[in-house]
Amino acid sequence: MDWIDAEVEAPLTLRVNGVPHSVRIDTRTTLLDALRERFGLTGTKKGCDHGQCGACTVLVNGRRINSCLSLAMMHADDEITTIEGVGAPGALHPLQTAFIDADGFQCGYCTSGQICSALGMLEEVAAGWPSHVSGDLMPAPPLDLGEICERMSGNLCRCAAYPRIVAAIQSYAASREGEGA
Amino acid sequence: MIAFDYLRAADRDQALSAAQSRDGARFIAGGTNLLDLMKLQVEAPRRLVDIGALDLRQIERTDEGGLRIGALVSNADLAAHPLVRARYPVLSRAILAGASAQLRNKATTAGNLLQRTRCYFFYDPAVPCNKRTPGSGCSAIGGFNRIMAVLGTSEQCIASHPSDMAVAMRVLDARVETVLPSGERRALSLDELYRLPGDTPQIETHLQPGELITAVLLPSPPTGRQTYRKVRDRASYAFALVSVAGIVSMEQDRISGAALAFGGVGTMPWRDRAAEDLLVGQQPSRALFDQAADTVLAAAIGHGENDFKIPLLRRTLAAVLGKLTETVA
Numbered sequence: 203m204d205w206i207d208a209e210v211e212a213p214l215t216l217r218v219n220g221v222p223h224s225v226r227i228d229t230r231t232t233l234l235d236a237l238r239e240r241f242g243l244t245g246t247k248k249g250c251d252h253g254q255c256g257a258c259t260v261l262v263n264g265r266r267i268n269s270c271l272s273l274a275m276m277h278a279d280d281e282i283t284t285i286e287g288v289g290a291p292g293a294l295h296p297l298q299t300a301f302i303d304a305d306g307f308q309c310g311y312c313t314s315g316q317i318c319s320a321l322g323m324l325e326e327v328a329a330g331w332p333s334h335v336s337g338d339l340m341p342a343p344p345l346d347l348g349e350i351c352e353r354m355s356g357n358l359c360r361c362a363a364y365p366r367i368v369a370a371i372q373s374y375a376a377s378r379e380g381e382g383a
Numbered sequence: 384m385i386a387f388d389y390l391r392a393a394d395r396d397q398a399l400s401a402a403q404s405r406d407g408a409r410f411i412a413g414g415t416n417l418l419d420l421m422k423l424q425v426e427a428p429r430r431l432v433d434i435g436a437l438d439l440r441q442i443e444r445t446d447e448g449g450l451r452i453g454a455l456v457s458n459a460d461l462a463a464h465p466l467v468r469a470r471y472p473v474l475s476r477a478i479l480a481g482a483s484a485q486l487r488n489k490a491t492t493a494g495n496l497l498q499r500t501r502c503y504f505f506y507d508p509a510v511p512c513n514k515r516t517p518g519s520g521c522s523a524i525g526g527f528n529r530i531m532a533v534l535g536t537s538e539q540c541i542a543s544h545p546s547d548m549a550v551a552m553r554v555l556d557a558r559v560e561t562v563l564p565s566g567e568r569r570a571l572s573l574d575e576l577y578r579l580p581g582d583t584p585q586i587e588t589h590l591q592p593g594e595l596i597t598a599v600l601l602p603s604p605p606t607g608r609q610t611y612r613k614v615r616d617r618a619s620y621a622f623a624l625v626s627v628a629g630i631v632s633m634e635q636d637r638i639s640g641a642a643l644a645f646g647g648v649g650t651m652p653w654r655d656r657a658a659e660d661l662l663v664g665q666q667p668s669r670a671l672f673d674q675a676a677d678t679v680l681a682a683a684i685g686h687g688e689n690d691f692k693i694p695l696l697r698r699t700l701a702a703v704l705g706k707l708t709e710t711v712a
């Protein structure tokens with residue numbers, strides 16, 4: 203690789219939801235702005251733009267991150283999943299359905315971040331990662347109310363739909379367990 | 384954000400030479416602190432060398448029985464690593480007490496150590512701040528200073544070091560392994576890495592320009608019980624007002640070894656060997672814990688709004704020592 207000069211739009215290809223998107227962008231462009239402004243993937247939201255709210259949460263190689271605190275250029279080798287890749291109208295992901303069934307939102311602004319975050323969170327639990335509230339660091343943590351709240355604390359909801367967000371996640375997690383997933 | 388040249392380095396040699404080849408270059412790892420500050424133009428590097436593709440993501444055992452943690456290991460991976468959970472639980476606990484899961488997935492070991500203060504005035508380019516604009520004055524002294532430090536402060540700056548992870552690293556006697564642009568390597572304790580603000584609060588570490596952190600080395604696991612206690616305004620996703628990392632071993636009913644480090648209260652992750660020495664050989668009691676607190680706090684200076692940190696540290700320390708010695712505090 204070589205230097206990309208400031209204020210020069212340089213070519214970049216990002217794989218988002220399995221599809222390569224090629225653009226020319228300024229080095230300053232965050233992953234969030236590239237998704238929204240350049241690829242038209244406006245499902246991912248900008249709340250604070252400073253890592254404080256979680257509205258911009260996307261999955262990068264299966265891991266949840268804040269897309270506002272990352273440069274688009276840092277992700278040329280990554281597989282990015284946004285809410286548009288999680289499910290689509292008519293073909294909703296079961297977690298999206300669970301949000302509807304549980305009424306897990308009011309305005310909906312935080313919802314795509316909540317859903318991407320919850321998907322990442324469930325993988326972390328499946329991998330046996332402990333959290334701040336886990337009593338013991340070693341055994342696989344339970345997915346109880348306290349664990350869900352702590353693990354989802356990086357996603358704020360200004361409508362305070364928290365109880366129903368947690369209910370949606372719980373019901374989806376229970377159905378997944380039922381399927382042995 | 385001020386425009387910058389960008390290079391994603393393929394390997395360590397390219398990262399080191401790139402940082403030398405153009406003036407004002409800075410490394411970027413997870414970006415969760417640097418980009419945050421660049422958006423506000425608190426930081427305005429003209430060149431960024433992205434080190435994200437470097438092969439520094441391993442956690443390996445060392446010949447000495449410790450661990451070598453690559454500089455780019457994410458905070459999430461480090462906290463979840465089986466050896467860290469089993470042998471250095473204070474480190475897992477400190478990391479898990481900080482930031483959010485999304486941030487911990489992105490944040491790196493070296494970036495966490497080098498994150499900058501959360502002082503509100505440092506973040507606000509419209510007001511004086513000696514750390515951001517040397518010589519402009521300090522808006523926290525005599526102003527809002529609830530989150531500021533009470534230990535290691537100077538008349539130029541009273542900003543607290545915000546990292547939780549670094550407090551655990553400090554109590555564990557971690558060393559930072561670096562490589563200089565010349566290719567020369569060195570290892571620094573955290574005491575040698577960080578600087579007190581003094582008259583130059585803008586200079587926070589003893590790293591040289593272009594010096595790359597490659598790993599953090601942990602010695603073999605300490606004996607005794609380990610814990611991390613963080614006190615904050617919210618139960619999650621908030622920086623520490625006060626935190627205490629402790630490792631204590633007991634023989635019969637006496638303390639045989641003690642290591643203590645403190646977060647939220649110091650201008651760098653704080654440690655006080657005199658307080659540790661005072662505990663060793665003694666029977667745990669509230670009076671003893673108070674004596675240890677007296678020692679840690681002997682030079683503490685409150686600035687008004689943050690005065691509460693002094694008694695809060697005393698009580699948090701007593702709670703931690705009570706737990707680690709299995710006595711009621």
Ligand SMILES: Cc1cc2nc3c(=O)[nH]c(=O)nc-3n(C[C@H](O)[C@H](O)[C@H](O)COP(=O)(O)OP(=O)(O)OC[C@H]3O[C@@H](n4cnc5c(N)ncnc54)[C@H](O)[C@@H]3O)c2cc1C
Nearest residue numbers: 253412413414415416417481482491494495497546547596
């Ligand atoms: C909303 C929010 C809440 C947070 N809460 C907490 C909290 O409660 N507790 C806590 O401890 N932290 C907290 N953090 C801070 C977070 O832990 C740091 O942002 C993160 O650890 C920085 O790591 P990074 O890899 O993203 O660093 P970067 O932003 O990439 O880099 C930070 C600095 O380190 C330098 N650097 C990085 N890697 C190297 C290297 N290998 N060699 C030399 N220099 C290097 C960079 O040049 C830069 O100056 C929070 C952050 C946010 C945004």
Ligand code: SF4
Nearest residue numbers: 502512513521540541
């Ligand atoms: S405490 Fe330090 S960082 Fe905060 S305003 Fe004063 S000089 Fe700046």
Ligand code: FES
Nearest residue numbers: 249250251256270
């Ligand atoms: S927009 Fe990214 S965390 Fe708020």
Ligand code: FES
Nearest residue numbers: 308310359360361
């Ligand atoms: S539903 Fe409105 S912010 Fe969460």
